[in-house]
Each structure stands twice: as structure tokens, then as C-alpha cells.
Amino acid sequence: MAEPRTGLRVDGDVVPAGAPGATLLDVLRASGNFAAKGACRRGECGACTVLVGDRAVLACTTLAALVTDEVTTAAGLGDDAADLRAAFADHAAFQCGFCTPGQVVRAEAVLRERVERGRDEIVRAMSGNVCRCTGYRQIVDAVCAVAQSRQCFRKVSS
Amino acid sequence: MSALGQSVRPLDWVEKTSGTARYAADEPPEGTLVARVLRSPLPHADIRRLDVSAALRVPGVHAVVTAADFPEGRLYEHSGGPYSDRPPMAVDRVLYVGHEVAAVAAETAEAADEAIRRIDVRYRRRKAVLTVPDALAPGAPRLHERADGANVAVATAEHWGDVDLARTNASVAARGTFRYPRVNHACMEPNTTIAWWHGERLEMWTSSQAPHFVVHELTHLFGLELDQVVCRDVAVGGGFGSKSKISEHEALAAALSMKCGRPVLLELSRAEEFAFTKPRHAFETRLEAHADADGRLCFLDAVIDVDNGAYNHYGPSVMRAGIKQLGSMYRPDAVRWDARLVDTNLVPGGQFRGYGQPQTAIALETLMDELAEKCGQDPIEFRIDNSGLPDTTQLSGSQVGSNRLRECLAQVRDRIGWDAKRGPDRRPYRGVGVSSGMHASGSYAYPGGNTSAAGVEVRTTGDVVVRFGGADAGTGQRTILGQIAAEVLGVPMDRISVIMADWDETPPDMGAWSSRGTHMGGHAVRQTAEAMAARLCELGAEKLGTSEVALADGRVSSAADSVAIADLVDLADESADGSLRIDTEYVEPKMQPYWTGIERPNISATYAYAAHAIEVEVDPGTGVIRVLDYAAVHDIGRAINPALVEGQIIGGAVQGLGAALGERLHYEGGRLVNAGYVHYPLPRATTVPSIDVALIEGPEPAGPFNAKSVGEIALIPAAPALLNAVYDATGIRFRELPLTPDVVLAALQERDGVPPRKHHLARRPGRWQIGLFRALYPYGIHLLLDRWGTRFARRRTPRAVERVALPETVAEAVAELSSPDATVIGGGTDVLVQRDQELLFPTVLVGTNKIAALRGIDEEAGGDWRIGAAVTLAELATWAAERVPVVADAVATIASAQIREVATVAGNLGQEKRCWFFRNGFDCYKRGGVSCPCYAVEGDHRLHHAAIGGHRCQAVTPSDLATVFDALGAEVVLTGPGGSRRVSIAGLYAGPGELDLRPGELVEAIVLPAAALRSRGTFVKLQQWDGDFALVSLAACASVDTDGRWTAARYVFGGLAPKPWQPPRLTRALAGTVPTPDAVADVLDQDLSWEAHPLPGNRWKLDAAIGLARQATEQLLLGRTRDEE
């Protein structure tokens, strides 16, 4: 029988794993890391998206006790995502910003796959992240622009 | 370079994109308590007993408040006078489901929840009025004493212009009754407040667009001085009007903190946010529009009923704004209206972007189209001919300066390709439609509405600080105000910062509502910055010894010399601490107030205009509307920050589309049914087109730097343009939103004269009992079970998880599962949600992700494939992509990529039903037990319930994998204490989303037969967005021989029946043939006639199933094994 973890690695720190039933989102926020947002807490919106290892997952429906890999929030992406964040700013890809940490993390995970994608595929890949403000176009514009500069953008969508 | 007209980065971009922006719930002060609210479960009842003593005894509880904790008789001010009708908490009587009865603050959420459960409250039910007609029926119970009639909060019947003359001129008329439902703002940040009473002051971190209304209402409610309440400058996660006035949570959090002196966090859950915040008011607009023979609009005659909900809030002005639009957009000779704001026992309506205008615009803009058609004119030309003119006073009193609606209309025609798309080569079921829109830039709706204040500060460091007392909920106002200051003072943006909301730091301002941010705030900052510039020039002149100076690029210069403004700060006597600050107040000269008896006041200084055009495609097989193209052209005056302006336009248009295509709050017995994103189809990235925006700029002397408003206008034309486009595509005039596929498909069938399908129930004795039961539901069964049966409903007591077990072998897992309190957890994406929904409280969670035997996909002897139960959907899709594409296609439609990363195969098969009554807390048959009703029988069952084989429960199995695995003939390996066994997919389920497992058993693997990998397959799914649960889905697989004959075929439908459903006749008929889509449709139609037993509202699903079967058959015949779009 494997032992549940007592600590979690988050953005380079180790934080306590919390109660057995705690979600990853609970644990993050209790540890003072507020980058992941709880907009629905039922896995329906993507606002709490974080990386576990290199996979983008929803912190609100992840049981912290099952997490073994390093967790990275929008605050922990660091310089890797500097171009992406700048693109969000340049394309006005956020308004209220509440969905944005989740959008940025999801986009970073998509881009790190280094799979060539066209605009439609980027739209589909991002479609689990709800945004009530922007109407999405500018978010997609921003992600496409970075995909282009990171050389994983295909002009024509398949 | 000028700071204006540049798409500079938002000032808060670093924080917002890195997750470090502080929202109200982030970084709570040390010792913050958690608050919860006890809300009425009934729409109308007397509170017979309310005893909170047991709650106070719960360890960790620090405060409980009820109405008794507020000064007696104190009401929210809202819009004042007779319109104020709401006490801060329910007093003796509850008026809607959700009405606040008590609130508690405790050390932990668990303690607060427990305290809420301990509050002893007894109600005596009263008759409730849940619709406008019910509220107006003779003898209806009254919610309030109203001057204008029983349950009539406000009635107004007036006119502008000469009605008789206008009527005599008219020769063409169009009329209709239009309904705009209640919709929710669904801001991503739920309403959230931290209130902290300390040092005789209330310190608030709250999600507000307008601290003004929070400060004023709280001081009024608690008898405080203005400087005793302060709202700190926090990021606000979307408002759209919902946070533009006080929301009740601020008052509750404040009351709790005042009682215990600790900071109190009150954060609404998403379910509360949907159910209990104030939605857009539903309007029923009966409109007649008359034109003369030349196509000139003469007369508009409206009868409007507005569903107020249980309290006024700003309903009276919402209704007025909806009426006012009728006399503002075009140039009729007369407008007449008879409008009522009607009290109902539903959550009160509130302010929502567009503010009454979207509701009446669907009527006005549809009838403009109809008049154009009757006059034989093009809809765009007709609008251009009738549009209001610049520099005129409209019938409504609006004194319009610039008005470029005509240019907008002309340009939108080109941008959407109007002439080509409506020309002779048009594709069937495609259409384009247009709508105009307009909005004021701020309004003088309340005292002070014409006033705005700002501070500008220059520091010796060279930094410039703008101080503004409103709040930016995401509109970009912070950046716009910074740009204006930068422009006036000639300093670069990176020296500018903007402090907002916090009146310790800023002069007070009324905040962001009525699209006033750019106009009022912009003028206030412009005026203050200009005053600062003048003062700096004065100081510079002194320093440089000449009066001939000018300010540019952050320096005051004379012909000979120059000095940086930073170096002038200390020269001013009034400077302190290295800072020179000036505050001024801007009073808008053009605005006239509503309340001083001016008959038709000009409430705003400028008016913005827009034209939107939409191209749609309607799928006649399923009723789904796809928006193919969208163009928006806006008369903006001047775009101070074009990217932010575009963002407002796209965001507004998409919200308008959401309401047009799917959003709607559904109530059952006064209680919200769809209280979650999963049941509220707001636009997702995949459901909206890439919106093309064009800005028309030009002078507007009344605007700051010519700018006009943009916050609300874009939402207004979206729905009417869509309605007009759908008419163009189908010839059907829809007059009620939203246009969900059921509505569209039913209308298409009616248009084509398709008779309703017969279900031969008399010859199907197996259905008699259910048929009888359903028939009796409206005659007492529902009432009996709802009122009495639910008293015996099973309720699960919340329990904490005590242990997470991580077995490494199946045997260990089976051993753990011997406890009835243990539950298997795969990715957790349903188990944790069910816990939140109070459906499941396991104390032991048995994780499967460490069991190597469950994590693999392996080929077995004979070519079958064994898929481990704990394989994630993402892993399954990768494996299946080349081998069984139909599985990968199905997986791609499930939830989101994030969920697919962790959700497991067994978890998908075993997820609970998604029925929106069951999931959203209704004590239904499945949640509460046999004494409880199935709410779907009488309630809204159009989308998510069974049309075939429903019994006491009408839910369906939500798993798409079940559908596709069944079509592939897969089997499931179940392992328990007694060993392993294999069942078919049909044998796996005991009921909708219910696995037929023996005690201690778990799903170990799914076995795909070798033949499945050789068959052709296709998966088609009718859903409201990518990742939605299937309304109807179909997995079809066929083994095809070399001649193209289908030797075997299975069509399995999801979403139609409690379990995946295989039409029996069709399966028999297909074998050995080369079928055609028509032949498949014919046989399936027979199956549906003989097997289906739909509820009245979900017959359409059967027709949609035929539509999907045609699609699937075509794809199979093409040999398509993937969705190659």
C-alpha cells in the first residue's frame, strides 16, 4: 500500500498536504498561494487550472492526497511564460482577470506540447476555460501569436 | 507620442497574468472567519420560529445574525423614496427561495455549515406567485403594499408625440409578443466580501464596481458616518452590472464582523451565485410597429410586463430604460407604452449590462425587419432611412450630438458580405441578420449621477498617481484613466499608476454603472490633470522666470529652458511629503435629472451607436444554430485604448449571443434548477465565432477627447441580429429567447407540417403503469410527493474523509472496499463534485492510480484489448487515435482537456446521472427516496431527460464511453471478494448512471473485442458546447465486407434512455445490407414510435436522434472513421 504524501511541492516550495479529503485548490489557498481561482469548485470552468508535472489539471477536483508531482500555478510559471503573459497583455486577452491565471496555465501546457496546431485546434484545446468577459477572440489571438513565435503554429487548421 | 488611441497594456497586466492580483478573497487578514448564509427553501412563507441558540453553541462559531441584528424598520435605500422596499434580512416572512434568514461566522467552513444546520427555523408556507400572470390574477397573495395596484410595483402608461396623427399616417403594421428570460451575469468571481469592523470602522475588501453604493448603504443600514466605511482597492472578477450596487452579502459580512470584531469572509458558492444574485429582469414585450407606405416608421405601441421578483432594487429604472430605447434609436412620430413592473416570489431582478434595452431591442429590431419586408425594402436600408440624426433631440428627450448609426449600418453590410450572402447563390439554412444598438454614456438617474471626482498627484520621483473612487471590474477603466492623465501631463505610461475604490486614498465617486466609466471618470481625470498642468505651468513659469511656458513630455519649457515636472513639486507651498496633489469634481453640464419634473430629460451627455450583423447556419436535423460570422461596427467617438474597446465589444456581443442561444435560468417551484456552469450554457471558446470589430471615430465635443461609451452597448444588438439571421435562414420568426435546439427543431417540424409521432401506448402494456403515473402527476401526485413525500427524504449527513488508501494491487483495493464507507476515487472529477453536492460522503477514499494492473492497455490472446479501469481519458484517446478512432472521437467530446488528463475510464462509466434536479439539491426520487417526486415529469425536461424507457426517474446515463463501448460490443470486467466476472455494457448498469456492482466490487477493465478494431465507427453528439453532456449522442459501428455490405452494425444512442439504447428493429434491419441514410431514418422512426415514451417537452430528442442517425450513416458510408472537419 502506498503512503499518501504529507507535503506537496508547489512553485518550488513545499506546502502541507492538508486534511485527507482536501482538494488541491484548498491546499494551495490555505498555503497562501492565491494564483489558482475558485470560480465554480466543481470542475466546470478552468479557473483553477494548474500544472501537475506538465499536465494541466483542475485543482478544485484534484484530491491533494493523490498528487505526487510538482505543482505549478500561474505565479510559478516564471520566465518560461513571459512571452505568453506579454501576449495576453498586448492582445487585451483579459479584462477582469479572474479566469486569466487558469487560461495562462492551460495555454502554457498546450504550447509546451510543441504539437503544431492551427487556430481552430487552439480554440478547442482552450475550450475548457470559461471566460465571461472577453468573448474569447483576444485570448485565442494571444495564444496563436505565441504559438507562432514558439514555432508550433499552423496557418491552416486541419 | 500621444497616450490616447494607443492599445497600451493594461496597467495591471503583470499581476493579472501571473495570478498575483489580489481579489477580495485573496490574502485574508489573520484570523478571518468564514461565513455561511441560511436561506429560505420556500418561495413564500411566514417564519414561525427562528432560534439560533444551538448554532451559537457549535465550537468555533463567533457570530450569528438575523433581521433582529439590524435597526428595526431599516431598508436598503436602493433608488430611494417609495422604491425602497427591502430590509437587509427576512423579517418574519420570506419572499423567495434564497431569502436570507440568518448568517453565521465561524473559524472554519465546516463549523459554519454545521451551525447553519443547527439553526431551528420553522416556516408556514404561503401561496406563492411565481409568474407575472399568477401575480396579477385576482385574489393573488400580495408581496408588498403597492400604490399602483396589487403586486404592481410600478405602472406607467404614457406616450411621446402625437399618437393619433402618427396612426393616421401609418399604413403598414407588424406586431408580436417577445419574451426575454431571466439570465445570470455569471461573473467568474463570485460575489465576495471580507468585512472587518475594527477601530470603530468597517474595512471592506469587496467585489464591487461601485464602492459608493456599498459605503452609502452600509452607513445607512448601520447608522455610521461616511468615513466609518472604507472599501479597499481590490481586483474585481467581473461585474456586468451585478456588482454595481450593493449586493446583500456585503451587509451580512459587515453585520457579522460588527458582532464579533473579527474579519469575516463571505464568498458565495457558484450555486448561490447563480441562484441568489439578481438576474436580468425578464420582460414580456407586446409591440406594434407602424410605418407609412414609403417605409417611414410612424408609431410604436408597447405593452410591457416586467418580472420584478420579490423586491424593487433598480427594477423601476430598468423598465424605464427599456421603454426609453423605443423613442431613441429611430425616428417614429409617436411612441406609446403601458408598462408594469410586477412583483413575484422569485429572486429579485437586478442591473445587468444593457439595463432593460436588450429586452425591448429584440422586439423593436425584429419588427423593424418585418416592416422592411412588408415595405419591400432591404432591412439595412430601412434602418438607415429611419435612424436618428446627429444634433437632434429624440422623441425620448435624448439630446444627441454625434450619431453615426448610418455609417455603422453601411459598413456592417460590407463587412458581413450582406449582399452576397442574401443573394441568389445562398446556401440553404444559412442566413444573415442585422440589428442596430445604442446606449447613453452615463445617466443622471440618481442624485450625483452627473458628478465625478478625481485626484491627480505628481511626485518628486516623477511618478504620477491618479486617484479615482470608482472600481474597475474588468472594463479597463484604470488604464483608460491613466492614459488620459498621461496625455494631459505628457508623461509616459510607465510613470502612471492609478489608485481606485479606496476613499482613504481617493475622492469619492459613484463608480462604474450605466456606461459612465469613460465619460464621467474620463472627464474628471481630464479636468483634474488639466488643473494640475496649469499649476505646474505656474510653478514652471516662476522657476523659469517667464510666463511664456508650455507643458510637454513631462517638462515645463520656455523658449530658453525647461524643467521636469518632478522638480516643480517642492516649489509648491501646498506640496507635502514630496507630492503635489490636486482633486477636482467634474459636473456634467449636459445631463438632466429624471426626478425634477423635466418631462423628457436628456439624461446623458453623449450617445453611442452600433450595428451588428450575424451569419448563421441552422442544422435542420438537430435544430442546432451555428454562428458562422459576426461583424460589429461601433460609433465610438474616439477609442482611447482600441484593444480595450474591442474587448468590450466582443465580450458584450458574446454575452448577448449567450442569451440568444442558450442561457436561461430555469425555476421549479420558485427554486433555481440550473445552478451551475454545467447546466448553464454560456458561451465557450468553441461556440462563438471570431468577431470582427470595426470602429468609426469622429468628433463628439461632449465626450472626453471625443470618447463615447462602449461598456454596455455591444450586448444589445446581438440577440436581435441573431433572431433576424435565423429568420433569414429558416423563414421562422422566433420571438422568445433562447433558441435552444429543441425550440428550433420543433418549429422546423411545425413549419414543414410534420405530424407528431404516435407511440402506440395502448398496445404497450409495459408502459401503462408509468403512463398512468405521469398522467396523474399534475393532478395531485406531484403536489403530494413534493409537499409531503419530501419530508421523509433521505438526507446524507456530511462526514469528513478520514483516510485515503492507495492500494497497489486489485486485491488490496477490494479489501479496502469491504467497508461500506469506502468509495473508489479515480481522477476525482465526479466523486469530489458529488461530495460538494451532498450526494456522497465517503470516509475512506480508495485511489486507483497506484494499481499498475489498472493503468495499462494490453492486447490479449485472440486480439482483444484490455483497457485498465484507471487509464485516463487522455491516455485512452492517444491509444485509440489510430486503432479505434471512434473511441478517440468520443473522448474528445467529453468535458475539458484538464478533466480528460485525470478522469479515468471506470470513473467515466460510473459517474452519477447529471439530471439537473438531482444534482442541484432537489429532494427527488433518486436523491431522497421513493416518497419523493421526479421533478422532471412536471419540470423542465427538454434537454437532459429520457424520452425512452423512463420510469420513476427520468434521468439518463451520462457516460459517452458507455455509448461508444456498447456500440463496439465491449465487456466490462468486475472484480470483487468473490472473484471476477464479465458483463456487457447493458449489464453494467442498474439504472441511469448507476453501476450494478455487488458489495466490494470494482471495475477492473474494459475488454474491446478484436472485431471492434476492424469495424468502421462514428460518434456524433448533440451538445450545447464542446464538452457538454450529450443531449443526444450516437455511436454507430459497422463491419463492412469487401462489397461494401454491412455484415453487422450497432447503433447505440446516449442521452435518450436511462441506459445506452440500441434500436432493436434497426439493428436487425441493417445486417447484410448497404443502407442509405433515408432507410436508416425510416426504420429508426419505427423503433422510436414503438419504443419511445417521451415527456411532453422532449419529443424533439427523437427527431434529433433521427438527424444524428442520418449524419452517422453518411459518415459510415463514406468510410469515415474520424471527424475530419
Ligand code: FES
Ligand atoms: S474552479 Fe475548478 S474548474 Fe472551476
Ligand code: FES
Ligand atoms: S477576463 Fe474576466 S472572466 Fe476572463
